[in-house]
Amino acid sequence: MKLSAELKSFQDRLGHVFARPDLLAQAVTHASMSSANRDDNQRLEFLGDRVLGLVMAEALLALDKAAAEGQLAPRFNALVRKETCADVAREIDLGAVLRLGRSEMLSGGRRKQALLGDGIEAVIAAVYLDAGFEVAKALILNLWGTRIHEVEEDARDAKTALQEWAQARGLPPPAYVEVARSGPDHAPVFTIAAQLETGESQQATAGSKRQAEQAAAGNLLSELEKTS
Structure with missing residues (x-):
């Protein structure tokens, strides 16, 4: 050819x-x-x-x-x-x-x-x-x-990007819910779910709530992009 x-x-x-x-x-x-x-x-x-x-x-x-x-x-x-x-x-x-x-x-x-x-x-x-x-x-x-x-700098702001995505569609800000916590008190591990009012949700696990929230937000953004 x-x-x-x-x-x-x-x-x-x-x-x-x-x-x-x-x-x-x-x-x-x-x-x-x-x-x-x-x-x-x-x-x-x-x-x-x-x-x-x-x-x-x-x-x-x-x-x-x-x-x-x-x-x-x-x-x-x-x-x-x-x-x-x-x-x-x-x-x-x-x-x-x-x-x-x-x-x-x-x-x-x-x-x-x-x-x-x-x-x-x-x-x-x-x-x-x-x-x-x-x-x-x-x-x-x-x-x-x-x-x-x-x-790293771009990904750090996944929560902001997810909130902007929700606001652009007339939705309230995402909720972040602690699903599980494990590990000793000095080194806890958190599992956080990022949730939208419309029902979409994704989870992530990390050594701090902030990191888990950011990762969950990133996972949810990725899933929304696949289905949009």
Whole structure:
């Protein structure tokens, strides 16, 4: 299969030349353009999400060897959420090469956060299938760049981000409920649930209530992004 000039240019921006160009073509094909003879990128998106998650989990563990799970979870969520994926996609102008149906095209699909986020995950999967995990890992680390080192500051404010999400939809601020407490008095471990009035809830466990609340807020934000 021969790539168009636009996709060849995209390869340069991406930093990977495909041995199997059909994988790239599939990765940039939205479901609105699928047909019996043209696969869309939904299956690749599913795989790419998992590859991205593994790379980010490894990177965060290597970056902070003393961090507890309750500290790592909100950082992880901040790095893999749709907003971050879409930002990365915009930096390499993925929107310019997305193959969209007429309705998506007319509704501004090339700029939509969900389509861009899904698209970059599909591209990651295409690279993984084309060249293996280590190549995909190197590409992800390059594309995400300084975000990985700067994520602690961004993730620390997950509670504020969740409150803003609720307020934007006319909901009261989230509630934080202590679900469980374990461990000795000098080193307690808290499990906190972040809850919205509409019923959505996610839990997290950490060595302080503050860390557990932040992690629970990050987990709930991540879940809301998946279902929105």
